[in-house]
Amino acid sequence: MDDTAAAEIGEDNTLLLLDDDEPFLRRLARAMEKRGFAPVEAGTVAEGRTIAATRPPAYAVVDLRLEDGNGLDVVEMLREKRPDCRIVVLTGYGAIATAVAAVKIGATDYMSKPADANDITNALLATSEEKPPPPENPMSADRVRWEHIQRVFELCDRNVSETARRLNMHRRTLQRILAKRSPR
Structure with missing residues (x-):
């Protein structure tokens, strides 16, 4: 340090x-x-x-x-x-x-x-007068979306139908998203 x-x-x-x-x-x-x-x-x-x-x-x-x-x-x-x-x-x-x-x-x-x-x-x-610098490697919008979907999926005990209902998306669309790797 x-x-x-x-x-x-x-x-x-x-x-x-x-x-x-x-x-x-x-x-x-x-x-x-x-x-x-x-x-x-x-x-x-x-x-x-x-x-x-x-x-x-x-x-x-x-x-x-x-x-x-x-x-x-x-x-x-x-x-x-x-x-x-x-x-x-x-x-x-x-x-x-x-x-x-x-x-x-x-x-x-x-x-x-x-x-x-x-x-x-x-x-x-950071002092109260200054803002901290922006993150060096912020998550992409796709990654943020993916993280949110994963979190809701886990909170719904990995129930695809319930997760799709709470996210207001079609179940098959959610299944395709869950089958893919996480975006960068």
Whole structure:
């Protein structure tokens, strides 16, 4: 890690990572550790609230939807316990309404999954006067669409008919999309 990144992070490099996707959480923790942060992992809202109450971190990356509740509850608690905490909210359910709600209660930034560790770091370290730089390798529109379809498919317990109904598309069209490889 270079000295400029360490200087930007500051002396308190504690980072709460709250996500119920364990493989993603582990990868992100390793990547953020390499960037100079001291990550603490949590997989539930309850764990996140406990960490926020007992040892509020300087930085946080919080998933919006968790199995036991809403990540915004943890964001609110972090704001109460540590007003200077820089918080990025991550979600696979990107919507303007949730982005506005997250920022209103104190999130520094709001990003859609899958998010790159560099993009998350840039968002955490951006000052309030400057915007973080745009992502180096943003997902193509086709990839975003594919990711959304895959997520809805998984949430519908891999039921093609139910997924097609919720996405308002023909079942055969959905089957063709699911049979193809993911776009770049």
